[in-house]
Amino acid sequence: MAELRGRVRIAADRCKGCGLCTIACPEEVLVIDHRTVNLKGYSPAVVAQPSGCLGCGNCALMCPDSVITVERFGKQRRAAHV
């Protein structure tokens, strides 16, 4: 298994499904899940490829609704996941 570099989480109930995070991600980690609809009536972004996340934060920079949290793992934590 590849090293885990980062972890991204989306508060799906508050997401408006705009997709700006999906095009900001260099690793195509995030996609809009057209099979679901949240309470606001939008199809939210979901983490489709968790292991691809670099922890770069680009998605969160573009989210107009500030519903994305990004963490980056240090070397130790990465090793634990190898």
Next chain:
Amino acid sequence: MTVVHARSKGLTDRETHYCPGCTHGIVHRLVAEVLVEEGLLNEAIGCAAVGCSILSYNYLNVDMVESAHGRAPAVATGVKRVHPNKPVFTYQGDGDLASIGTAEIVHVAHRGEKITTIFVNNAIYGMTGGQMAPTTLPGQKVTTAPDGRDPAHAGLPLRVAEMIAQVPGAAYVERVSVHNPAAVRKAKKAIRNGFLCQMAGHGFSLIEVLSTCPTGWGLSPIESLKWLEDNMIPYYPLGVLRAPEEA
């Protein structure tokens, strides 16, 4: 493990009424983050405008005053003169600032008021349903110009940052955009410079942020970012137009 990004304490928990993908939300977040990082959150006083951002006082976690249409710089002037040591800012759209509020924005700069204006230019009146603004681009289709803005009778769009930059009382003027992550990083830096300029007592600062209005433009949020990059940036070039010597 380091948290690279989490929701800023400078934002309230309220969900915004903005349309999906409207970049007003990004600009709100940048203002919130700068105020937190500069230790100004508990001190700052904002003046909200009329437009889609009219409810910004519900979303920014600072004390705010709602102003009459276009008059936020006048309200901010009053607030600053009562509280000369507090960071005071206005958050205004282009309909608000460049149309009904043109006199106020010119004269707040002219007087060199030590306040910071965050000017969100989305080239349209968003709130009222997509009418032409002074900033609407030539040929851009809006409800009041269904065939596109015709410069022959509507003139060419007003470049506010350039206009304000040549007013002697303006100390820091920059135009930025939020169409991709790199642009967002630069926009945050500009907003920080605006507030630092104010706190150093240099004079008036204005940060023009090119922003999207997917609903008014009739484009998807992703198409809107591209439209901004391809159409707005060539007419509204990005960069610092005025800065104090030492900045």
